[in-house]
Amino acid sequence: MADCIFCRIAAGELATPLIHQGEDFVAFRDIAPQAPTHIIVIPRQHITSLADLTDPDLSGRLLQAVRETAQREALEDNGYRVLINIGQHGGQTVQHLHFHILGGRQLGWPPG
Secondary structure (H helix, E strand, O other), rough: OOOOOHHHHOOOOOOOEEEEOOOEEEEEEEEOOOEEEEEEEEEEOOOOOOOHHOHHHHHHHHHHHHHHHHHHHHOOOEEEEEEEEOOOOOOOOOOOOOEEEEEOOOOOOOOO
């Protein structure tokens, strides 16, 4: 999708440093971090939200990518949070499925 910033990042059209990538995904640091470590993992193909993700194989590969990215950032020992915002009421501001990985400090609850 030409006007989607995450599609442009996935296609390499924007100079965004990638910290992890694979055939189906890319991972990069959030430009407005909410924790010491705040990473975004996105599918390369445009999928608007989790509500539109219908491929169970891709779902599994994306979750594996999230896990691998957290491992690469050494977040496993102390823990981390994975967050997906869906739709307007869920706080989704970019209409491309993305997973937030937050870590590096104690995270509070409830989140919103």
